């Protein structure tokens with residue numbers, strides 16, 4: 001899975017934290033442990049107004065849902081994201097989406113030992 005990544009278009013992230021819960025449930029992580037964590041940036045006073053973003057960030061506990069994927073599924077966070085802003089796939093394909101999705105989009109790579 002070395003060329004598989006997650007794309008997150010956080011411009012439309014509501015901060016609902018469903019991805020955190022979906023990941024925790026999938027892996028059985030205890031409370032206080034995250035495979036993905038939603039962090040807040042702002043509010044920031046900018047020239048064109050207030051900027052405030054929720055930014056979901058996979059942690060080192062993210063294994064790209066290897067078991068689900070090998071069983072034919074998609075990562076739990078992508079399945080349960082209420083805003084449908086998490087995509088999963090080969091990083092080369094995800095990168096092609098960047099120009100249309102805009103600047104508030106991140107691509108995360110898996111841990112190097114996956």
Ligand code: SF4
Nearest residue numbers: 023035062065075077
């Ligand atoms: S891909 Fe799987 S392990 Fe990684 S953050 Fe999403 S739900 Fe968690």
Ligand code: SF4
Nearest residue numbers: 013014016017019081
């Ligand atoms: S489930 Fe989707 S919309 Fe909700 S916090 Fe996570 S990434 Fe954002």
